[in-house]
Amino acid sequence: MTRRDPSSHAAAGITVPAIADAALAVIRADGVDGLTMRAVAERLHVRAPTLYHHVHNKSDLLDLVARNAFDQFAADNAAYEKLQTIDAWIALTRSGSLELRAFYADHPGLAGLIQSKATSDRDQGDGSRAELIRAQIDALVRLGVPESEARHLFEVTARWSLAAVVAESAASVGTPDVFTDGLDLFLYGVRARLVDLVS
Incomplete structure (x- = not known):
């Protein structure tokens, strides 16, 4: 049996809806200007690189929020x-x-x-x-x-x-x-x- 890295997106259970929800929580607290990969990762209790499976940078993160905010x-x-x-x-x-x-x-x-x-x-x-x-x-x-x-x-x-x-x-x-x-x-x-x- 292969052991997964606990910081991987699969092990952490990170999904697009979870990332969008966390990003919205950051925006609610700190506004769009406060939205960073690190802030979202902290909300999800993972490291920022864990998010890269779904979003590669802040621009991708903003696009994801715009698509899934509703x-x-x-x-x-x-x-x-x-x-x-x-x-x-x-x-x-x-x-x-x-x-x-x-x-x-x-x-x-x-x-x-x-x-x-x-x-x-x-x-x-x-x-x-x-x-x-x-x-x-x-x-x-x-x-x-x-x-x-x-x-x-x-x-x-x-x-x-x-x-x-x-x-x-x-x-x-x-x-x-x-x-x-x-x-x-x-x-x-x-x-x-x-x-x-x-x-």
């Missing part, structure tokens, strides 16, 4: 699969945006990171971010929105929400109602566009 929104994925009306899509998108805002507030710098990783094909591949994006786009398509329009509307909505969160976090003083009022006004326009598309 496990807690799995219930929203299921809810999008059951939607039957545009109004239900708007309501779920509104509540999800407010949840994301709170999530980003608890993880300083994460909204900016996600915004910097925003690409038109980020619903492709694996990870909880892609799953959440696919659920939102697929729901619109099932409601009768052409796929190209569904993708565009998702993109506009996601980028507005992220930009609003980043702007809010950068402001030294702000009122809580600004984000919510802006979101409601924005979604009012999105709803009107959706109604036009499916009527």
